[in-house]
Amino acid sequence: MVDIDKANQEAISRLLSAQPILVGMGLAKDVIPDMGERSLLHAGPPIDWENMSGPMRGAVMAACLYEGWAETPEEAQKIAEKGDVCFDPCHHHHAVGPMAGVTSPNMPVFIVENGDRGNKAFCSMNEGLGKVMRMGAFSPEVIEHLKWMRHILYPNLQAGVKKAFDAQGGIDLKNIMAQSLHMGDEMHNRNKAGTSLFFRAIAPFLIEAAPDVGDLPDIFRFIDKNDHFFLNLAMAAAKASTEASHGVEGSSLVTTMARNGTEMGVRISGLGDQWFTCEAALPDVLLFPGFTKDDVNRDIGDSAIMETLGIGGFALAAAPAIVQFIGGTPEDAAKYTFEMYEITMTENNTYTIPSLNFRGTPTGIDVIKVVETGITPVLDTGAAHKEPGKGQAGAGIVRMPAEAFNKAAAAFVDKYLED
Amino acid sequence: MVDIDKANQEAISRLLSAQPILVGMGLAKDVIPDMGERSLLHAGPPIDWENMSGPMRGAVMAACLYEGWAETPEEAQKIAEKGDVCFDPCHHHHAVGPMAGVTSPNMPVFIVENGDRGNKAFCSMNEGLGKVMRMGAFSPEVIEHLKWMRHILYPNLQAGVKKAFDAQGGIDLKNIMAQSLHMGDEMHNRNKAGTSLFFRAIAPFLIEAAPDVGDLPDIFRFIDKNDHFFLNLAMAAAKASTEASHGVEGSSLVTTMARNGTEMGVRISGLGDQWFTCEAALPDVLLFPGFTKDDVNRDIGDSAIMETLGIGGFALAAAPAIVQFIGGTPEDAAKYTFEMYEITMTENNTYTIPSLNFRGTPTGIDVIKVVETGITPVLDTGAAHKEPGKGQAGAGIVRMPAEAFNKAAAAFVDKYLED
Numbered sequence: 001m002v003d004i005d006k007a008n009q010e011a012i013s014r015l016l017s018a019q020p021i022l023v024g025m026g027l028a029k030d031v032i033p034d035m036g037e038r039s040l041l042h043a044g045p046p047i048d049w050e051n052m053s054g055p056m057r058g059a060v061m062a063a064c065l066y067e068g069w070a071e072t073p074e075e076a077q078k079i080a081e082k083g084d085v086c087f088d089p090c091h092h093h094h095a096v097g098p099m100a101g102v103t104s105p106n107m108p109v110f111i112v113e114n115g116d117r118g119n120k121a122f123c124s125m126n127e128g129l130g131k132v133m134r135m136g137a138f139s140p141e142v143i144e145h146l147k148w149m150r151h152i153l154y155p156n157l158q159a160g161v162k163k164a165f166d167a168q169g170g171i172d173l174k175n176i177m178a179q180s181l182h183m184g185d186e187m188h189n190r191n192k193a194g195t196s197l198f199f200r201a202i203a204p205f206l207i208e209a210a211p212d213v214g215d216l217p218d219i220f221r222f223i224d225k226n227d228h229f230f231l232n233l234a235m236a237a238a239k240a241s242t243e244a245s246h247g248v249e250g251s252s253l254v255t256t257m258a259r260n261g262t263e264m265g266v267r268i269s270g271l272g273d274q275w276f277t278c279e280a281a282l283p284d285v286l287l288f289p290g291f292t293k294d295d296v297n298r299d300i301g302d303s304a305i306m307e308t309l310g311i312g313g314f315a316l317a318a319a320p321a322i323v324q325f326i327g328g329t330p331e332d333a334a335k336y337t338f339e340m341y342e343i344t345m346t347e348n349n350t351y352t353i354p355s356l357n358f359r360g361t362p363t364g365i366d367v368i369k370v371v372e373t374g375i376t377p378v379l380d381t382g383a384a385h386k387e388p389g390k391g392q393a394g395a396g397i398v399r400m401p402a403e404a405f406n407k408a409a410a411a412f413v414d415k416y417l418e419d
Numbered sequence: 420m421v422d423i424d425k426a427n428q429e430a431i432s433r434l435l436s437a438q439p440i441l442v443g444m445g446l447a448k449d450v451i452p453d454m455g456e457r458s459l460l461h462a463g464p465p466i467d468w469e470n471m472s473g474p475m476r477g478a479v480m481a482a483c484l485y486e487g488w489a490e491t492p493e494e495a496q497k498i499a500e501k502g503d504v505c506f507d508p509c510h511h512h513h514a515v516g517p518m519a520g521v522t523s524p525n526m527p528v529f530i531v532e533n534g535d536r537g538n539k540a541f542c543s544m545n546e547g548l549g550k551v552m553r554m555g556a557f558s559p560e561v562i563e564h565l566k567w568m569r570h571i572l573y574p575n576l577q578a579g580v581k582k583a584f585d586a587q588g589g590i591d592l593k594n595i596m597a598q599s600l601h602m603g604d605e606m607h608n609r610n611k612a613g614t615s616l617f618f619r620a621i622a623p624f625l626i627e628a629a630p631d632v633g634d635l636p637d638i639f640r641f642i643d644k645n646d647h648f649f650l651n652l653a654m655a656a657a658k659a660s661t662e663a664s665h666g667v668e669g670s671s672l673v674t675t676m677a678r679n680g681t682e683m684g685v686r687i688s689g690l691g692d693q694w695f696t697c698e699a700a701l702p703d704v705l706l707f708p709g710f711t712k713d714d715v716n717r718d719i720g721d722s723a724i725m726e727t728l729g730i731g732g733f734a735l736a737a738a739p740a741i742v743q744f745i746g747g748t749p750e751d752a753a754k755y756t757f758e759m760y761e762i763t764m765t766e767n768n769t770y771t772i773p774s775l776n777f778r779g780t781p782t783g784i785d786v787i788k789v790v791e792t793g794i795t796p797v798l799d800t801g802a803a804h805k806e807p808g809k810g811q812a813g814a815g816i817v818r819m820p821a822e823a824f825n826k827a828a829a830a831f832v833d834k835y836l837e838d
Contacts, residue, residue, distance in 0.1 A: 182740035183602045183612055184773070193602055196615035200643045203622055204636035213632055217623035224619045320773035321601035330774055354603070354739035355749055355774060 002270075002416055007250030011269045012345050012364045015253070015309070018241035019115025022171040022233060025158040029105035032093050032122050036105075038069075041090040043101025043302045044260025045275040048087060049080045053261035055136030055297050058388025059100030060085070062138035066146045067104050073138055091256055091267075095122040096239045096302035098231060099134035099384055100261070107146070108154035110161075112173065112236040114244050121239035125149055125157070128226040131391040134301075135384045152215050153222065160206035171201050173237040176230075178350050181311065181361070186319035187234045188303055188312030189326055189380035189395055194230030199223055235302065238309040245269055245364075252412055253345065254365035257308050257377065257400065261300035261384070266404045268367055271411055278403035285383040285396030286327035295393045297386035304379050304400075310348050310363030313378040313397065314340040318353040318361070326380060326396045336378045336397070337362065343369040343377065371409040376400040421689075421835055426669030430688045431764050431783045434672070434728070437660035438534025441590040441652060444577040448524035451512050451541050455524075457488075460509040462520025462721045463679025464694040467506060468499045472680035474555030474716050477807025478519030479504070481557035485565045486523050492557055510675055510686075514541040515658045515721035517650060518553035518803055519680070526565070527573035529580075531592065531655040533663050540658035544568055544576070547645040550810040553720075554803045571634050572641065579625035590620050592656040595649075597769050600730065600780070605738035606653045607722055607731030608745055608799035608814055613649030618642055654721065657728040664688055664783075671831055672764065673784035676727050676796065676819065680719035680803070685823045687786055690830055697822035704802040704815030705746035714812045716805035723798050723819075729767050729782030732797040732816065733759040737772040737780070745799060745815045755797045755816070756781065762788040762796065790828040795819040 029035055040063055042056060052060070057080070064076035064085065079085060090097045097103050109122040131137035133146060164171050176197045183193030203220070210216055223229045246255040251269035258265055265277040280298040287293065306312030316322065317337035320330035337353070340362035347360030370376055376399055383394045448454055459482055461475060471479070476499070483495035483504065498504060509516045516522050528541040550556035552565060583590050595616045602612030622639070629635055642648045665674040670688035677684055684696040699717040706712065725731030735741065736756035739749035756772070759781035766779030789795055795818055802813045 179611075192598075193612065193615070196612070196619055199619050199622070200615055200639075203618070204639040204643070207626070207632065207635045207639070213626065216626045220619070220623040220626065224623070323773075329776055331776070354742075357748055357750070 002250030004250050004252060004416060007248050007270060008253060008345055008366070011245040011248040011251035011253040015241055015245040015364055016346070016349055018117070018244050020112050020173045020237035020240040021115065021169065022110060022161060022173055023113045023165050024111040025108055025154065025161050026111060027105070028103050028107050028109050031109060031111055032095055035093060036086055038085050039105060040085045040087055041093055041095055041097065041101065041103040042087060042260060043090060043097050043099065043300060044258040045263055045265030045277050046089055047260045047262055051262050053297050053300065054386045054388045055300060055384035056100045056261045058136030058138050059102040059133050061388065062133040062142055063102045063104040065138060065143050067106055090302055091258055093122070094120060094239065094243060096235045096305050097124055097134070098126070098235060098303045099301045099382060100136060101302050102133060106150065108150060108158070110233055110236050112240045114240040117244050119240060119244055121236045121243060123232045123236035123239070125153065126226060126229045126232045128222065129228070135391045136388045137391045138389055153219055156206060156210045156212070156215050156219055159209035159211060160202050163205040163209035164202065167205070171198070173233055174350060176201065177234060177237060177311070181315055181318045181351050182354050184319050184321050186312055186315040186322060186380060188231070188306040189382070190319050190322045191230040191234060192227040194234060195223065195227050198230050198233060231303065235305050238305040242305060242308050250416055252366050252368045254308060254367050257304040258302045259299040259304065261297055264299060264401060264404055266367070266408050268408050268412060271408065271415065274411070276404045276408035276411065278401050278407070281398050281401050283381050283383045283396050283398035285394035286325065287394040288392060291385065291393040295385050297384045299381060299398050300384055301381065303381065307377050307379050308365065310344065310361045311351050313380045315351065315353060315361045316380070317356055339375060340378065342373050343375050367405055367409050367412060370405045374402070376402050376405060421669030423669050423671060423835060426667050426689060427672060427764055427785070430664040430667040430670035430672040434660055434664040434783055435765070435768050437663050439531050439592045439656035439659040440534065440588065441529060441580060441592055442532045442584050443530040444527055444573065444580050445530060446524065447522050447526050447528050447541070450528060450530055451514055454512060455505055457504050458524060459504045459506055460512055460514055460516065460520065460522040461506060461679060462509060462516050462518065462719060463677040464682055464684030464696050465508055466679045466681055470681050472716050472719065473805045473807045474719060474803035475519045475680045477555030477557050478521040478552050480807065481552040481561055482521045482523040484557060484562050486525055509721055510677055512541070513539055513658065513662060515654045515724050516543055516553070517545070517654060517722045518720045518801060519555060520721050521552060525569065527569060527577070529652055529655050531659045533659040536663050538659060538663055540655045540662060542651040542655035542658070544572065545645060545648045545651045547641065548647070554810045555807045556810045557808055572638055575625060575629045575631070575634050575638055578628035578630060579621050582624040582628035583621065586624070590617070592652055593769060595620065596653055596656060596730070600734055600737045600770050601773050603738050603740050605731055605734040605741060605799060607650070607725040608801070609738050609741045610649040610653065611646040613653060614642065614646050617649050617652060650722065654724050657724040661724060661727050669835055671785050671787045673727060673786050676723040677721045678718040678723065680716055683718060683819060683823055685786070685827050687827050687831060690827065690834065693830070695823045695827035695830065697820050697826070700817050700820050702800050702802045702815055702817035704813035705744065706813040707811060710804065710812040714804050716803045718800060718817050719803055720800065722800070726796050726798050727784065729763065729780045730770050732799045734770065734772060734780045735799070736775055758794055759797065761792050762794050786824055786828050786831060789824045793821070795821050795824060
């Protein structure tokens with residue numbers, strides 16, 4: 001019989017000892033394993049076009065336009081309907097993507113490597129705020145901006161990251177994340193410090209390596225205007241860390257939580273690649289001006305990888321200023337952190353919360369504790385408009401639905417605890 | 420008879436409405452008013468060579484070497500002893516300087532202008548950590564580094580700031596400071612967020628304007644390696660803000676607190692340019708490795724301008740992570756903030772503390788409240804080794820001695836409250 005405690009110790013030890021480092025960039029088709037020429041990766045558990053929500057469909061259409069597979073949104077929709085593209089979760093390719101998470105072959109991605117263990121994770125670059133593909137927008141300026149990111153931002157950033165890799169082995173993301181938690185970020189809905197520290201870290205290498213220094217002022221301004229720029233790096237770091245803890249026979253550690261805008265799904269370290277899914281929640285958000293509660297799509301995005309790592313909504317006590325973006329009071333926010341200690345296996349040894357006298361963040365969700373306590377994980381999240389093309393409606397907090405955890409726990413009991 | 424409440428309202432209104440903006444840079448001799456060719460500005464109230472402490476003397480010697488007035492430390496000392504240089508407080512020239520605060524004619528300074536009111540303030544550039552002039556060091560590498568700052572850092576940064584001024588009227592320091600308080604800085608001993616946000620703000624302009632882009636990687640790395648870089652900008656911003664509140668007939672607002680390593684002195688809005696002084700305190704610091712309590716010099720520096728503005732030690736509740744640098748617990752640190760509400764006139768309308776539900780920092784020290792409550796201001800501070808040339812010994816907290824406030828309050832009562 002498997003020793004579950006021991007298995008969980010092994011899984012959590014791999015999670016805590018992860019050393020995510022930004023080591024390079026590349027085009028998705030060149031660096032993400034098993035990505036075909038017509039692959040479209042998306043957030044959350046598997047889903048087909050028919051069941052995709054509005055923002056996910058909008059992002060798919062944007063990707064078809066960006067790739068040149070379609071000339072108009074109508075054509076893009078037809079291609080997707082006909083099955084002329086191949087949908088697959090990012091998570092099946094060591095990748096993650098915020099919101100719709102759509103990643104197409106010619107999109108640049110960050111490559112994050114997990115120290116000595118060496119497993120790699122991938123994430124696209126953050127597009128900025130407003131009408132963006134990840135929120136389901138596909139208008140011409142959205143596509144133009146994606147092309148700017150491909151042809152101007154990417155070659156320069158790629159060269160800078162390569163220079164940093166040659167000089168010092170890359171950019172240590174764990175270090176930046178640990179510092180950022182001491183600077184008011186929780187690293188999901190607030191990445192202002194992370195973005196700043198990454199900016200500081202990469203700037204000299206960018207100048208040394210940029211193919212065209214004349215592009216750099218625009219590039220610096222683009223990053224400076226988007227405090228979420230670091231989110232995609234943090235997500236790749238979190239994916240590299242959590243994936244290392246997956247596949248430990250007998251472990252009840254939750255290694256994936258992800259939402260595709262229709263369903264949310266979880267995976268468990270000791271239960272292989274099986275997804276346990278249920279309907280995705282409706283986030284409780286602070287709405288942007290001009291939007292109503294009825295506009296909000298069901299929960300979407302792989303960014304739940306931050307809470308799977310033990311930060312994001314689990315580290316709200318470190319980020320009192322976030323309530324200006326997500327609503328509520330700093331005291332309410334801190335309460336979520338305390339609650340999450342109830343369903344996690346340990347306190348992080350690197351990610352700490354100064355105001356709690358440097359207590360480690362609640363780390364390693366135990367699916368058994370979730371069902372025993374009836375407490376499900378709390379996530380920070382963005383909210384997309386439910387119609388394609390309308391963009392972001394707000395940002396806030398979302399409580400994961402219990403059903404997926406109940407199913408996973410039942411399967412775990414079935415496999416390991418019944419005779 | 421003067422209406423003291425009304426006078427204080429006027430003074431505090433000027434303090435709160437200050438809009439400090441970085442508008443340019445220049446050499447001290449060219450931009451600081453009434454600075455002669457042999458002027459050496461220093462921190463704190465007036466003092467002569469005979470009474471200067473070790474670190475102040477060391478910094479004076481460094482400046483004599485930097486200016487080429489002396490070839491050796493011995494020659495530098497002789498020049499200073501003979502009175503061949505003219506000592507004057509920074510504060511007499513709309514300027515401030517951290518620690519020894521020594522500013523000589525050919526040192527570059529930031530020029531900060533206070534919005535519509537238009538009064539200007541000046542501060543040198545931060546030298547970085549370790550053996551530096553402001554801590555009393557004067558070895559050849561200290562002087563070499565000052566020359567690098569003059570001939571490489573300054574021309575590039577000056578060009579970048581000019582470009583920012585031409586494009587957008589300068590860099591809004593108040594905005595950076597307000598954001599930084601939401602990112603764990605208190606802006607005296609912790610300026611990590613301020614340094615990061617300034618880095619982001621200036622980077623594109625630096626690339627556009629730098630006389631030699633090849634210098635920029637070194638410049639970016641220099642700033643990146645020194646989380647205190649922003650302190651000198653924050654000090655100039657604080658000086659521009661507090662000076663606007665000085666000179667209001669009948670106001671008991673403390674508009675200057677400064678220490679020269681021997682004495683500390685205060686000035687009061689309604690009491691003209693008179694200094695009220697007493698022996699400087701001995702700071703209670705977290706010692707750097709290899710230093711002992713006996714090494715610590717008496718309190719030194721104009722950086723008390725941060726608390727005079729209402730942040731720094733007064734905003735410790737915003738900066739829980741600072742205890743890693745200054746010792747104690749986050750809870751202890753927060754207590755100082757609560758105490759400072761007892762001796763201040765108002766709560767800041769711009770500088771706020773997220774964890775206290777965005778309560779404004781305690782702002783505007785009332786000398787009458789200080790003597791009535793017996794509570795004197797608490798400052799964050801660096802500690803210099805008391806011998807010249809030895810550098811920084813630690814960092815911590817220092818409580819201002821009551822005597823200077825008692826003298827000032829007595830003079831205030833004498834002038835305004837006695838018949």
